[in-house]
Amino acid sequence: MREFGYHRAADVSGAVALLAADPDARFLGGGTNLVDLMKTGVERPARLVDVRDLPLDRIEPAGDGGLRIGATVTNSELAAHPEVRRRYPALAQAVLAGASGQLRNMATVGGNLLQRTRCGYFTDASKPCNKRVPGSGCPAIEGVHHNHAVLGASAHCVAVHPSDMGVALAAFDAVVSYETADGPGALPLADFYLPVGDTPHRETALPPGALITGVTLPPAPVAARSRYRKVRERASYAFAIGSVAAALDVADGVVREVRLAFGAVASRPWRARAAERALTGAPADADAFAAAADAELSAARPLPDNAYKVTLMRNLTVAVLTELAEEAAR
Ligand SMILES: Cc1cc2nc3c(=O)[nH]c(=O)nc-3n(C[C@H](O)[C@H](O)[C@H](O)COP(=O)(O)OP(=O)(O)OC[C@H]3O[C@@H](n4cnc5c(N)ncnc54)[C@H](O)[C@@H]3O)c2cc1C
Ligand code: SF4
DSSP: OOOOEEEEOOSHHHHHHHHHHOTTEEEESSOTTHHHHHHTTSOOOSEEEEOTTSSOOOEEEOTTSOEEEETTOBHHHHHHOHHHHHHOHHHHHHHHTSSOHHHHHHOBHHHHHHOOOOOTTTSOTTSOOTTTSTTSOOTTTTSOOTTSOSSSOBTTBOOOOOOSHHHHHHHTTOEEEEEETTEEEEEEHHHHBOOOTTOTTOOBOOOTTOEEEEEEEOOOGGGGSEEEEEEESSSSSOOEEEEEEEEEEEETTEEEEEEEEEESSSSSOEEOHHHHHHHTTSBSSHHHHHHHHHHHHTTOOOOTTTTHHHHHHHHHHHHHHHHHHHHHHO
8 A cells, every 4th residue: 555645624725725736635535435445556645635524514405495415424414314314315215225334424425426436347456447547448348247337338448336325316416516726616416427438537527636515406396205226236235236216206197207317327327317208297107117217228238247237227117116106196
């Protein structure tokens, strides 16, 4: 492990200035991903700027009826917050479906969004990997890829984003705010993660050295009836092989509004807009749910060992939407 410096930042401008002055520095949230990668030599920062003392640890009403979640709010605090549980239940469920109690007590919202892929070639510094070493190749395409992407991948990288939280945030149109030495900025989650293309090492649209300061959830009455369902290879303490965040508003048996996002199928949380379009105004029944899932998944390009994900995501979507529709009919 490379020797590194450690600095505990006291204010946002100081934290941002430290990163601007040293391109080899990294922000440290809970450290549950970054420190693991440092131990294996995948990440080799010269300095860590700890952000946990920054005043970014609140969950507050946003001016327009939404919620603003500070970047250093822990996963446990987020999942337990009464307004999150009442107004965006799928978000609380997604967070609770991730990692373990101990990890959630440490992990932060900013760090969760920026956690790296669990692709085994990426996390093994002795292997080629376009994401870690641009131009070195993607051994996953011919190798182990049973939990890799079926949507939005490229010939340069087929890794999936591992966040559960991000899937619910995508369904609810979250906006990520950040601070740089040049001032503040904001990115809708839909634009936050970059398409893979031939630059899988460039993962987000954040400017270099940007500090994530928070995430804003716009008001979304539909989110009050929402659910997150995750499928994994073990019952707990495992990343998703497929997940769905869904919210549904039904009137007289017809879908008035629907939100759908998929996890563990792409390099980013995948907002299923084709499915949403297909379902809006359609009957709230299993046939329409399946047709909507098919509309989204027709773009899937599976590899030999992950084609199961297409069927999995179809069935998961139908199951979750059916539960929400039954709940609405009660
Ligand atoms: C065994 C295990 C199982 C797990 N299972 C799951 C799971 O099922 N689902 C899931 O979603 N996650 C899972 N996780 C991942 C865990 O949720 C992430 O490690 C965690 O959310 C990262 O948050 P952190 O604050 O610890 O980030 P860190 O490790 O501190 O940082 C991660 C990255 O974010 C950057 N960063 C941190 N904060 C900021 C900021 N404010 N602004 C800019 N950059 C920042 C860091 O520089 C680093 O690049 C698991 C982790 C482990 C170890
Ligand atoms: S899928 Fe992406 S992360 Fe995995 S080996 Fe290929 S380039 Fe690297």
